[in-house]
Amino acid sequence: MHIPHEALLLRIFIGEDDEYEGRPLYEAIVLAARERHLAGATVLRGPLGFGRSSRLHTAKILRLSEDLPIVIEIVDAPEKIEAFLPVLEGMMASGLVTLEKVRVIRYGSAL
Numbered sequence: 001m002h003i004p005h006e007a008l009l010l011r012i013f014i015g016e017d018d019e020y021e022g023r024p025l026y027e028a029i030v031l032a033a034r035e036r037h038l039a040g041a042t043v044l045r046g047p048l049g050f051g052r053s054s055r056l057h058t059a060k061i062l063r064l065s066e067d068l069p070i071v072i073e074i075v076d077a078p079e080k081i082e083a084f085l086p087v088l089e090g091m092m093a094s095g096l097v098t099l100e101k102v103r104v105i106r107y108g109s110a111l
């Protein structure tokens with residue numbers, strides 16, 4: 001698989017407890033991206049964050065939160081990311097979605 005040097009970074013901010021059709025939303029998004037042959041996806045779990053409600057979500061031991069921040073990052077060609085946006089829109093009830101132009105320096109191994 002090839003990613004052009006000029007690509008898009010799709011960044012999705014959701015909560016760990018968000019769901020889609022009975023499974024974690026982050027998992028559903030990654031599987032949907034894979035089914036559409038996007039170059040790859042990474043899920044990052046944040047120890048602390050807040051969103052539109054300004055409610056803190058934290059992983060501190062004294063205040064256990066089960067709804068920690070989740071960030072999903074996907075980089076691919078602009079046309080592939082743009083084609084994925086309607087799919088993503090149909091899966092999300094809330095959250096934040098951003099797009100950034102990025103320059104891909106390397107993708108994959110030297111093998």
